[in-house]
Amino acid sequence: MKATLRLDKLLSHTGFGSRSEIKLLVKKGLVMVNDRLVKDSGVQVNPGRDRITVDGEAVQYREFIYLMLNKPQGVISATEDTRDRTVIDLLDASHAHFEPFPVGRLDKDTEGLLLLTNDGKLAHNLLSPRKHVPKTYFAEVEGAVTEEDAEAFARGVALDDGYVTMPARLNILATGNPHTGQVSKIELTIMEGKFHQVKRMFQAVGKRVVFLKRISMGTLLLDEHLSPGEYRELSETELLQLQQANAGGTDIHTPNGIRE
Structure with missing residues (x-):
């Protein structure tokens, strides 16, 4: 946390309005710092040391926010979009004013775990390719997913662009039947996050994902x-x-226990 910052920025960050609205609160004599009326909304304050009140209400300052969202289908993993609803549109104003962003992305038709934060350092660590943070998905797949598929995923499969994936762990929960239309149900843990990766991995073994949900990311369930x-x-x-x-220097392991 910064030692000092502008009062109007702090109050805006904690949901008391825009800077112009906060300037009006100051003009009305409703803002105090250490029991003294404030005359300038741009004054520097120390949120860890100074006692700040607005109309008698103590201000509790937080620099960062961390939200676990169960992303629904039909919503995109972005902070803004001119056509589609975004994950930020799902937030209450009390959380949206922190200006969080999604850590990574889920496809529009994929649901499940998505972390939203304004902590850039943590987001960078979670998304860094060298960290190989594991991500586990539940999926329903057309046809019969087999142990041969699991062995192929454990070796790494070549995607449609020639990229060979890192070893992944495929756990078959229920085997489907292509003759009856019954889908296979699986859990797949991958160590990277290529575009449409889970869907493309199953395409590589001749199968199609019809439902996808992320259930974990790193230690977060x-x-x-x-x-x-x-x-x-x-x-x-x-x-x-x-x-x-995900602190610097931490070793992350693949699903097969191999240290990267």
């Missing part, structure tokens, strides 16, 4: 109580585990 479109803040334990697992 999707809260089963969150319905699609719902979100909550991370618990202190969840945040600490994410920060520790």
Whole structure:
């Protein structure tokens, strides 16, 4: 956290309005710092040391916010878009004013775990290719997914552009039947995040994903109580585990236990 910052920026960041609205609050004599009326909304304050109140309400400043979202289908992983609804549109104003962004992306038709934060350092660590942060997906796949597919994924498969994926772990929950239309149900853990990777991996073995949901990212597990479109803040334990697992120099392991 910065030692000092402008009062109007701090109050805007904590949901008290725009800078012009905060300037009006100051003009009305409603803002105090250390029990003294403020006359300039641009004054420098120390959020860790100074006591700030607005109309008698103590201001609780937070620099960062961390949200777990169960992204629904039909919503895109972006901060803004001129055509489609974005994940930011799902947030209450009390969280949106922190200007969080999605850490990575899920396809428009994919649902599940998506982390939203304004902590650029943590986001960088989670997305860094050298960290190989594991991501696990639940999927329904047309046809019969076999152990041969699992062995191919464990070796790495060549995608349509020639890229060979890192080893991935495929867990078959239920084998489908192409004659009856019954789909296979699987969990797949990958160590990278190429464009449409899960769908393209199954295409590489002649199968098609018809439903996809991310259930974990690193140490973070999707809260089963969150319905699609719902979100909550991370618990202190969840945040600490994410920060520790993705601190500089931390080794990340592949699903097969091979250190990268």
